[in-house]
Structure formats: structure tokens, C-alpha cells
Amino acid sequence: MPVWQWLLDAAGLLLLLVLLYGAALIVRRRVLSRHGGTFELSHRVRSERAGRGWVLGLGRYSGETLEWFRIFSLSPRPKRTWERERLAYDGRREPEAPEQMSLYPEHLVISCQTREGEVELAMSPASLTGFQAWLEARPPGTDWTRG
DSSP states (O other): OOHHHHHHHHHHHHHHHHHHHHHHHHHHHHHHHHTSOEEEOEEEOOOSSTTOOEEOEEEEEETTEEEEEETTOOOSSOSEEEEGGGOEEEEEEOOOHHHHTTSOTTOEEEEEEETTEEEEEEEOHHHHHHHHHHHHOOOTTOOTTOO
């Protein structure tokens, strides 16, 4: 068999793998959306350098937790979760110049405090309204004075 046929077969196989990966990402997002609406949510995993460390993802509310899934992962499990009672909203800001290239368009950067430290998330203004409502909608009997 000539070399060009081997190369053509390899290119065809590579294209098939890329298409299967894309289809798997679509199916995963649909499965995640079935158990509650998802929204675009980026998380800053490293904050050593200004404007760096952002990872695109999806957010989903699941009872008392906010789950975060990486956008290009095939894992059905969330990469991070935050409990509602341990999450305190600190404020929002516009993305800085280097961050604008890393985040979805028109997203706002919000900072929250947890017992482990500061968490930075980025979401659309509409998602931020839902996030604030979710934080304030604690169940009856909640001690509002706890941080």
C-alpha cells in the first residue's frame, strides 16, 4: 500500500475522532441540562498573574450547591462545587483587558468568599441576577448571621 494511502487513512481516522469528541461534548451538555438549567460560568483556577487562570465552563444549581463543569471535559461529574451556605457574594467588576480575551463576551467578574478563601467567577448579567437570588433564597430556619 502506498504511503499516501496510509496518510489519507490516518487523516480520516483523526477527523472521525474529532467529530466523535464534538458529538460527545454536545451529548454531555444536553445530559447536564436535563437535571436543571445550565449557564455559562467561568472560574478562575489560578490567580498568581493578573488576568490569567480563567477556565471556561458551565454552571448548574443542584439543590444547595452550585456545580461547575469544565466546558471541554467529557466527565459527567462537576470539577468544583460550592455550598450555598458557605458562599458569600462580595461584588462584581468589569473584566480587565487581558481577561476579556479569556472570558465569554459581556460577562462580569464576581468575587465570592468561602471558608477556603476568595473565589472568582464570571457570568452574564442575567446569570448574576439568578445567582444572587439563589444565594438569598436560603431555606427557612437559616442563620443569616453566619458567614
